[in-house]
Amino acid sequence: MARTAGRTLVSLIAGVALTSAFAARAVAEELTIFWAEWDPANYLQELVNDYTKQTGVKVTVETTPWSDFQTKTFREFAAKGGTYDMVVGDSQWLGAGSTEGHYVDLTEFFKKNNLDKLMLPATVAGYAEYPPGSKKYWAIPLEGDANGWAYRKDWFEDPKEKAAFKAKYGYELGVPQDYKQLRDIAEFFHRPDQKRYGVAIYTDNSYDAIAMGVEQTIFSYGGDLGNYSTYKVAGLVNSKEAIEGLKAYRELYKFTPPGWGKVFFLEDNQAITEGLAAMSMNFFAFFPALANPATNPHAKDTGFFANPKGPTGAHFAALGGQGVSIISYSKKRDASMKFLEWFIKDETQKKWAELGGYTCSTAVLKSDAFRKATPYNEAFYQSMLMVKDFWATPEYAELLTQMNQRLYPYIVGDKGTAEEALNGLATDWENTFKKYHRYK
């Protein structure tokens, strides 16, 4: 009896030990990537399933709605939690992620793998490097993105519309080459009595939607948001060019569908799918839905173009997209590093692009295969060559709130002037930078 009991005890201990060993192995072989809830995250999950097949390491892409993404990520940072090993973070988070110790320094990894040469320069500057020009890297460019435009080809190519447009504006109706043409076309197609409207632009001010729309207009008008190295804003964000850019955005708002005062990517895509607007601004990552006949009844009549030039020839698009960073509180940093080594391989990047992800690999982006793969890839490629971003300083969220507070009443509420709005913004930003001792 005593012998049996002894055996049982030994078996139990062995069982527990084995289970623990397997559990530990299982834990060591799982990685979690945190991202926002959208199609590219699904593509990434599909891609990383290959990594699981090849290495046995299970990688899960966990998502949360866009509206909650920033809050949830930084809450996790605040808790120094190890729930996530990597985050596909917004470009604006680089400052906070790097200077506040949330991201692992990937400079060595970057240099060892020549990533500054392999990845498109704009994506390296936008998604990986902080401070600007420092050659210190905190993320691997993962999902390239820029703000572009979708338009109704059938409306644009209708001979009657073309003739009427030429009679009114004196030039051919076609894809707008500059902001003046964009405005004219928006005005031309704005026919509220027919429930047809000129243009759909971003107006939501709860995060960065309206800021992205406005900044690319300001950039294209020759203006700027400030000097990202010296933090000088006065005379830049409220320059003559920036004021004209803001006025142009306000002008476009006049030609939007009714009630367009709080819209982001979803509504801007709906403007096309529901046949409401002639042109619609959106990040390229949201365009697959417009090229898909299952989600857009006008898919075959939908075309795409890059953000047009401003009056002086300046040509920019707002940078979207994200880089993947290793979270410094993760207990699986080495495993995460191995995953990144796999992710940057050429064949992985090709597969990533095939699945629908916007690779940042220069070679893949430049290839004909990529540029002709979808109706919007060429416009995406062109946009990625001229992207420019918002501030990426740790206090970017405050800057964003102030921009939303200053610009929204002018654009949507028609309160005050563009000059007043941008002068106010320059003061707000200067005060914020003073608060954080940015001026030496």
Place this chain on the structure above:
Amino acid sequence: MITRLDAGSAAVARGLSDLTIRNLFILPTIAFLIVFNIFPLIYSLGYSFYSYSASSNVEALFVGLQNYRDLLSDPNVWNNFTVTAKYVLVSVGGQMIVGFGLALLLNRPIPFKGFITTLLLLPMMMSAAVIGLFWQLLYSPSWGVINYIFNLGDFAWLSDPDVALYAVAITDIWMWSPFVMLLSLAGLSAVPKYLYEAAAIDRASAWYTLTRITLPLVAPLLLIALIFRTMEGFKTFDLAFIMSTQPTTELIAIRLYKLAFQEWQTGESCALAYIVLIMVLAITNIYVKYLNQAKAR
């Protein structure tokens, strides 16, 4: 009836006195309150004197009253307070009028009274998030039923900075008037019938009966409704956050959320939370004073 443990009970047999049993029941609640209410309250009071961001690894820096000074001298924060005050005034005022009016209508013999009362109570039983999304559709300039009924064309309720706050307040009135109605009904049913009979014999007008009999007797319950709704009004976040992002609808609770969880200014957000708390306490105290006066009458 109070049940007391007799000398032969099992508890006494195990050596547990009445006092011990009482404490055993009370202690978990007290522990819960200390851990989840009092400790965070004191802790956050401490943070309100520091320059500190919970999301950064930077050491907290003691700044004394600087956070309070910065907030109280920030015109945007004052604008948030003004917007909140306006919202509370319109929304709570509307709820009191509509709620009391409904109660007066229901305080008379009508068919299906119970069923109608239950139907009227439904809005306050629904989630604010659902109601916000639902009313967004009702207000929609393209397909909203409100513009259709009132023939308002493309009028954009939630995009118009001058109207958006009132649109949110109307939704809040729709949602919470039933609460005021419920309390008013309780008050109205307690008014002695003979007072109305005496007024009728004296040929008192309806207005006289309302102002001299009904309102004074229902006042304590109306004031309770007013206290609750004012406190809730000051804390409103969900409806306004979901329905509109206009700066003219940025209530103080939304500003607080942004400060704490978008900008991660933990110290400053704690200070703002205390400023709001003090304001709500001050207003509530004024109401309680009037409530006591009404009860004394």
